[in-house]
């Protein structure tokens with residue numbers, strides 16, 4: 017269980033997170049939706065330790081995460097696929113994947129994870145030697161997923177994974193990830209502007225606005241509530 | 251007034267009176283040379299040379315002027331930050347305006363001398379150097395006390411050509427900076443009278459930065475196939491590396507330069523291999539025991555004080571330059587800059603304490619006879635890495651005989667300022 | 670033939686000097702102005718080892734010990750630099766630049782205090798000359814070539830084949846991305862700085878015997894290394910190798926054909942030309 021309580025974060029006096037609280041299961045897909053500038057990326061970065069909270073608490077299965085260095089948070093089982101992917105463009109596909117496993121040195125488990133990722137995204141298996149920067153946007157996004165999974169996380173964080181992708185590819189990727197989550201029993205926290213897509217695959221959802229949670233509930237309900245769509249997601 | 255204040259005032263008064271009383275008969279000498287940084291490798295031995303010169307007199311109560319009155323000599327070093335003209339002038343300001351020195355030893359570098367020509371002349375501070383640079387009729391207080399850089403290069407190379415008719419091909423290896431350009435002109439001037447029987451096969455200046463690749467620098471010199479290489483611009487260590495590279499390339503001829511640090515050379519090349527092949531013509535090299543007992547005593551003092559590793563012939567060069575001032579002080583009843591100048595120029599020869607009678611000269615080059623043409627000892631290496639005097643060039647005689655050939659070369663090299 | 674060997678020898682020197690600088694700059698985007706002083710310290714460490722040890726163990730062994738000591742001392746200096754300047758000043762590259770500049774003066778001054786401002790010379794540990802079809806290569810230059818080749822090849826293998834090397838490359842390309850993989854970027858920075866500094870020290874050990882050593886020897890060479898890494902493409906280590914070769918050949922040919930005095934000028938001109946044609950350097954990425 018990933019829990020966040022009363023998160024407050026400011027950028028030079030401007031509050032990006034303003035008392036945000038939520039819980040996300042480590043066995044399900046949870047969606048966080050909200051308009052541009054609502055604080056979704058900031059939330060992801062705060063969980064990963066990339067930005068510092070003014071107050072509030074983040075816990076994973078009861079253990080405190082906030083205050084830890086980003087690399088320790090990865091070790092604890094949080095992996096982020098950031099907005100813009102942040103791949104290593106001149107390194108090969110395989111090298112990118114292996115770097116994802118920095119915090120998991122055990123070679124046999126690494127091998128197994130790698131094989132599963134290659135099953136999930138066969139393109140990556142075929143292009144192991146290719147430079148990451150030379151692949152198409154969809155392939156790069158697969159690589160970013162794969163690299164995050166190499167860290168064998170308990171909770172996978174996806175920040176706008178669909179950005180810049182064709183709708184077909186988008187759909188395909190998210191469904192692959194939600195399958196993987198179900199099979200391997202890991203949680204997914206997905207942040208999307210394309211709310212409909214996220215809500216379709218998520219079990220639970222939060223609608224955020226101005227740095228706090230405006231509404232939460234089962235994803236299906238939120239998706240079908242015309243009032244929600246009109247006031248928050250339009 | 252409490253006890254402490256009174257004590258302070260008394261102390262201050264005593265101090266003030268004491269120094270002014272001492273100042274009455276103290277002769278103040280400034281040495282404007284690099285005191286820190288890379289160039290201090292030249293400036294520090296030069297300053298020490300002047301200090302030892304002063305201490306020799308001070309140990310006996312000071313130097314006696316013409317009236318028999320003894321003056322202590324006080325020597326102060328002023329930093330000129332590697333001979334840059336602006337820093338030279340600042341150092342002179344401090345020495346002349348703040349510290350009221352009467353005599354200054356400085357570099358011969360023309361740009362540096364030019365920078366201070368006015369201030370020394372206005373304040374009548376007799377400013378000498380271990381060579382002749384930027385002398386002229388407008389600046390009677392700028393003098394050259396001995397035959398040194400860059401004129402000595404001319405006499406060295408001409409001596410070698412004259413004493414060794416087998417030399418047919420000469421390579422001139424100089425750095426592309428103002429020292430090096432002056433050296434190139436003076437080397438060419440020294441060779442000019444002999445161009446009917448010898449030729450200059452190499453004379454390309456090099457960028458001082460390229461000395462980090464000595465083999466690259468030596469290869470084209472070797473390709474010109476010389477029997478004599480004259481050099482100027484290397485540091486002592488670079489000279490050793492150059493000789494090493496030339497020997498590795500198979501060179502068998504002679505080397506000439508202002509001076510060599512033989513200890514560094516023999517670390518790389520066996521002394522026996524280069525014995526009799528390396529020539530130098532510093533004003534005087536005190537490490538050689540036979541030229542003058544006085545300078546060899548100076549050498550012993552220096553080595554005792556600072557160790558043999560710290561020795562540089564430049565110390566003896568500075569020492570020699572000061573002995574001309576010394577002759578002027580001893581002949582003058584008024585040992586100020588002006589008084590000493592008058593005494594030195596009272597006749598057209600000076601009985602120089604180290605070199606004997608020497609004539610004032612230089613008017614054809616500088617337009618004024620402000621350079622004392624002391625005879626120039628030429629040194630050659632022996633098989634133990636030491637040096638011995640091989641000849642003493644009568645500088646004035648050579649100049650009289652060959653100035654018509656030499657002057658055009660100096661002029662072409664931009665070294666002639668006489669109208 | 671002699672010219673060819675001279676080119677090779679000069680290229681090796683440029684390479685070994687620029688390599689560590691390019692590594693540190695490429696990975697950390699830090700200009701270490703004290704790099705030249707690390708090189709100088711390496712030369713002095715070798716001087717001490719050779720002058721004290723060579724009577725007992727002989728020149729070559731004394732030199733090898735000197736090179737190890739040089740690497741150790743400069744590696745330690747790299748560590749100190751990382752601790753005291755790079756970490757506290759974090760993301761202020763200009764402040765780091767200024768403090769390494771200050772460090773370079775401090776090191777120079779300390780060396781002047783200990784050894785004096787006058788240059789020293791290291792008795793050549795390896796004498797003798799190797800002949801190649803009429804051309805000669807002094808043994809001590811063979812050492813420089815060997816050291817440069819071993820350093821460059823070793824660095825290549827380390828960066829391309831080891832896990833630590835992979836992490837270094839990852840940080841070089843995308844520090845934020847690296848952080849998200851759980852890479853301890855600070856540790857990677859430390860390793861890089863130690864490595865780059867040690868390379869400078871070893872290079873000093875190799876160059877010491879064939880050049881005069883002085884407290885200012887590093888500062889005098891640094892500008893050339895800057896030009897090399899700029900021409901090669903900032904941050905691209907293999908670009909630095911290519912640029913070292915370009916200048917090794919160019920400078921040798923210029924000395925050979927009597928244009929030695931224009932070296933500084935042409936180096937600057939080549940740099941400006943490359944920058945005007947390809948602003949990111951020959952092998953550089955657009956940033």
Ligand SMILES: Nc1ncnc2c1ncn2[C@@H]1O[C@H](COP(=O)(O)OP(=O)(O)O)[C@@H](O)[C@H]1O
Pocket residue numbers: 027028030031032050051052053054055056057058059
């Ligand atoms: N580095 C930053 N400095 C200042 N303000 C920022 C920064 N990053 C984000 N913000 C501001 O914080 C708010 C939330 O941004 P963000 O978390 O990126 O929103 P979202 O990802 O939901 O679009 C916005 O008002 C944004 O302008």
Ligand SMILES: [Mg+2]
Pocket residue numbers: 056057058099176
């Ligand atoms: Mg965002």
